Amino acid sequence: MPISILPPQPAQSRLPPDPDSDHDDEKVTLNEDGDFVRMASSQKRPKAISIVTPGEIVTSDPQWMRGHGTYLLQSKDSTTDGSGSDAEMEDGADTAAVGGSGGGSIVATVAGTVQKVNKLLSVKPLRARYAPEIGDLVVGRIMEVQSKRWKVDINSTLTAHLLLSSINLPGGILRKRTSTDELQIRSFFSEGDLLVAEVQGLFQDGAASLHTRSLKYGKLRNGYFLKVKAGGIVRGKSHIITLEAANGAGEVDVILGVNGYVWVSKKVTLQAPPGGESITRLEEEASEAIYSNVNEDIAPATRREIARIGNCVRAMVSWNVRVDEEVLNAVYLSALELEEMGIDGEGSIGSGVEYLEGEVGRIVVLAGMDRVSSANLRAGGMVE
Amino acid sequence: MSQPHPLPPIALPGQPLAPSPPYTSSTGTHIHTQNPTSTIITASIAGIPHLHPDMSISITRPSPSSSSSSTSHHRPLLLLPEVTSTVLARVTRLNLRQATVEIFAMQAGAEEMGVCEHTFQGIIRGQDVRATEKDRVKILESFRVGDVISLGDQSNYYLSTASNSLGVVVAHSGGELRVTDAGDPLHPINWRQMACARTGVVEDRKVAKPI
Amino acid sequence: MAPLQTSQQTGTPLSPAELSYLHTSLTLTPPIRPDSRTPTQFRPLFAESDILPSTNGSARMIWGDGGECIVGVKAEVEKNSISSGGPRDWIETNVEVSGQRDDDAFLGMTVAESLLVPGSGVLERLVLGERFHWKIFVDILLLTPPLSHPATLLTLTTYLALRNTFLPKLVSEAAEDPVFDDDWGNGLPLYPVDRIPPPITLLVVNVGENIFFDPTREELAVGDVVLAVSICEKKVVGVRTLEGGSGGVKREAVKRVIKESCEVAEEVFSSLNGVGEGD
Amino acid sequence: MTDRRRINGPAEGTTPPVFLTSSTHKPVIKRSPTTLRKIFLKTSLTPPATGSAFLELPTPSNPSTPTLKLTASVYGPRPLPSSTTFSPDARLTAELKFSPFSTPGHRRGYIRDGVERDLSAQLSIALEKSVDVGKYPKSAIDVFVSVLDCEGGLGDAGDGNDGGVEVGLMGVVAGAISCASAAIADAGIECFDLVAGGVAGLIRERGGVVEEDHVGEGMEAGEDISGARHGEKKNRGIALVLDPSPTDGYIILAAAAVGYMAARDELTLVWTKGSMGREGDGTDEVERLVDGAIAAATSVRLVINEAVKERLLLGLKEIGLIKEKAGGNDGDIVME
Amino acid sequence: MSRYEILSPEGLRTDGRRWNEMRRFSPKMATTTAADGSSYIEHGNTKVICSVNGPIEPRASSARNSERATITVDVCFAAFSGTDRKKRGKGDKRVLEMQSALSRTFASTLLTILHPRSEVHISLHILSQDGSILATCVNAATLALVDAGVPMTDYVTACTVASYTNPDESDEPLLDMNSAEEMDLPGITLATVGRNDKISLLQLETKVRLERLEGMMAVGIDGCAKIRQLLDRAVRDHGNEMARMGAL
16 A cells, blocks of 8 residues: 555654563653653663753752753752852853852753763753764765855754865875865865765864865765764764675665764775776875766665665664664664565565565564574673 | 758757767757767757857857847847956955956957846955965956956856956056045056056056057 | 755755766666655655644644644635625635745645636535625645645645535525524535545656656655646546756656556545544 | 846837737637637847847737737846855746736736746746756846736636636746747747747537638738647547637636647646546547647747747848848758 | 623633633643654643754854854744634734744743854744633743753743632632633733742733732742643653653
8 A cells, every 4th residue: 555644643652662561560650850760672771761851950969060951050048049040151061060069959951861970960851953072973965165165064053164174185185275276166065965074173152173084084975865863873983884785785885974864875995996006096096086976886786775774774763773783784684584574465676665664664673673682692692 | 850961040949950979069059868879969049050160069149239229239149257258347345355346248268248238246366366466456446357267156256367468457546645636547557557647656456468 | 836945944955976876766667766665655644633623624644754734624604796706716725834934825726726626516515595605714734844845745634624624504594694503513514425525636756767656855856847736536637847857858758647646546545534534 | 236126117218019900900710729829929129138028919809808918028147146055057037927907807916916926936847947057057047927918717806717717827827938938049048948838728519510620821920730730539528729718718627738848849837727537538638638738839839939030030130141041041940 | 701701609710610720731742853842732722833943053144143042933823723714924913022022031041152153943833722822832832942952941831810800899810811711801921930930921911900910920820830840741751751762
């Protein structure tokens, strides 16, 4: 049936992928600080999730230092005049290391969970836009071209800046920047281009400054872009995953931007030039093409796998599963199985069964998680 | 398909002119791929098609000389400044690093200079004036002939006056001392200076070599 | 005119590499859509009707990519007058897009044209005696402008709202001033089940030889032509070309799009009616 | 920088167009369904515009009845205001405005109402795909069409075309597309092909035979097309009428307007009204309508070609470049 | 509507409420994925949907302020929201006044210096009007801002209080006006920040005797505290739900 119109599920009823916890005992008796214990699925240790809401006093204990998402209420008694807390705000919540001055209590400014990391207390909001940090690998789209820099949209509060001086110039690293480069700025990146870059610094107002000074960064080609919610991709060690795609599709690269922008593409291998010249020539020739907009030819089978992997990533994020190499591979394999079984009988390519929205997505993610837990069991025998 | 070789006397937009493998398309024409196998050159403006020796076909619009007919005045063939076209512009703003000019006439390749319908804004950066750095002189009213070197950003074209034939053509004295004697025409002395006939005051300009 | 953003709301275009990848994927046979849907597969839709008690009929629909549309239908008694332009003006549609200053005339006309098709029989049901008639206002509110083109979303919601519209029963005689039965229970439906239903509009994009329904914004950006085909009971009641697409299109492609839209419309009608009975 | 919003009149004034005086109009012949109305089209009439054109559909019945008169003027390519983002292509904007006195019955206001905004959107869709915008980076091409007179049938108050579909608006859009396309050609803006507008309608045959059309002699630039190519079927029930006018008095069940590029055989605009289903003998009413509208557009295209060529020859004569070619100068335009 | 019907001798109002009872208040959070923060509140028959985008880079350069985030508010009355269909143009004075009142209220409580040079855009749509429109808009905006993770010192909650004069000239405050009471009685809209009675919005558009104002404001502050509790409950439920879903 090409179209399915469902009554809107109230947000609460989207069941979590927790096969082992039955749901009725989770009726939550709310006490003041909303504490309750939730049996997470097998890998995660059961941990107490305490939600704080804005204006709630998290602690008055002076030994805690104040982190993000909180502010210090300098209060001897509860009724302080408004200006008191304003005065306190001048130093802003970013400067984390404000000593817990005596008598003040730390109050949450956002609704979220309390994070206590050796003496530093901060509140991580339930949902917020991506806040860039130095070293983050992000995927971005060029919004505006100015005389010496580009403004890049990275799904965060302010658009990031990419200076002409912080990119690789075609023709290798040695080339010195000449004034004609400014005139040809559009030949490197122009409006709408997608790039992968690293945050090299933060400006005073929090905007990020990017750089693409390495071969793994630069303009993106040969693939498909998708956007997931910013909190979906958790900062991990490697954000560029290479998957061995099935049906002879070859290798597929998945670039998971920390800002929720994901790029799935065919693996671009530096074909050795026919003459087999020296490495610099190879690297030189590669760097000529880094700013070309022309895709290589990609086989239909690869395109189908790229689409499937894109769906897997989208399903994992919508079901709040951490996207890393191991789990993505497992979910991808279970998606392949799903297509062979042909969930609703006809296994034909055009059955649309690979479209992993809603219920189908949940089944695939669930199967993937089981595959991972069983692999862990086999591998370590120790659930950790 | 019309006959490939003898071009019709008059071509209208969309009219197929010739198969593209032997011929190439230049101004006023457009390559249209009907189907993957055959691509043809079609006219994209109404005018007279010409077959050039280098097997390229171009279409020129008859631009009647402005004097004879009152209704359609002189229109340059070129509607927009393009890279490497030389333009006639008037300096509108000066600051330390660049001069903002208003382009009001342009000329592409061999044809003569045509006044354009709408004036475009251009910028001449410090490093594009001449090889050696010249500080800016605050004379507002001086004409400059420059050539367009890049499409620049949103609203500006980047001009350069590096070559000898480019530079100030008509200038008026700035009258630093007293405002009253400003505005006299200057005539060039050498490629760096111009002098005012009446007061003999010498002012710095990047002067175009008088043709 | 509905602004067709080529990328996020700011309207930055997609990159040439993305466009060429998408175009080649969509022109393959069988085509490969970026989210591996089949050419006639819709993204999941959530819909409910009768959500606003102060209106004669209402419906709300949430679209695959988060776009949300609410339609309210209100009826007022109006005196017949020659100057009021005849029965064509008895139904007034208005499309309000959140965040845009003025209402969207193009979408408003698309809906009005297909609603007021001659022979739809709805105008007869608006007559109240000899001197009065019902004036129906169909107000369509696009809350979060959907990332893809809103035409289908707003006509499906309008269909549900009109199906849910009830008018109070006239108890007075034809010549007198209209008096109505104040028992809301036995109000008359504007579109009774047995009569001709309201039309829906399907948005179709044609890329090379293939035709795609419910296109995402990326698919629209690489399409050759974008058509809005309004269909009601196996009859095509209106076709409009929309902004977008990179060139003209052959007449066979247009005919094929219209033909396939009729077939898909059947299934859309049946699932829409499913929502009607649901609550 | 000229102020784009205020476009002031031409410096040296223009000569008013000369209309047919009532005495010379031809005896009234009822137009057969497949004959198009004659079109009067002339280009470059407004000097300040880069390109301009004037289109009129003189109705032979009697000159006092309103006919479609509209003028198009094209400004561009001109610089974009500095606030707009960079665009490698030109931005084509089209605006269609009914002048207050143009519609029979009530007077229209100055601010653009829904109908005008809708028609402007359709006009810009039709023209957008024919202009080679890649050739004019960072610039704007503005097309202004103002309707001086139209034949009513716009669904406004007072013109009772009850039951049938109003084709007045479609006629206006088709005329606007053809006129604007001629203006763009006159402006010398590079385009892939000129777009001609065509309208066709389906009517229920009233009592007996719809008389077979006869080939009337062409007046001015318009020619009509013989029925041969379009196989005017003589079946009962539904008949096809090309270029229907609200004053013809037909009751139109469904109508289609198209923007058609004849040389490339491509459609840039399709707009249909009224309900069309599958006909008894299998041919789809939609296909008949679209084919009919394309046929109308093809013949309108000939008129546009003539008008553009006329202006070209005038230009050539002036600079003495006219080539005395033996075969006269009717350029043979081959349309696949 | 004669005055008698507003409050029956036994102290029951038109819809059967007592003087200090509020209508059914059902808040919902995160109703759409297309905006950073969203909420939908039904307070009796007044239904308001709100979506927040921010803090983002302001498109209009006028909205760029180098030390603080600027707050822009868009209020739109749906044409079908009132009893009779009325299309309010964008330039409607009442709408503009509401917009500026809302942005002033939130400018004082949102920590705008944390996101300089950016903009928080709040867009409110009133789907059905039954009194206390501005109050419901404030509550909906607060909920959506919390959903968007915009830092604020505390909840901003609002409610309305009317003043009814008994036949024997004594006065009674009525909490939470519906449209009938709003048309007939003088009333105030009152918004407080947090639990400690700091008033950030007080609006009176009709005449009322000064000595009655004191009592009305006291009732209003208690009303706001009650609404704050309901909003807080909604946020905690949403938070626990996300925790249960493993999103934290």
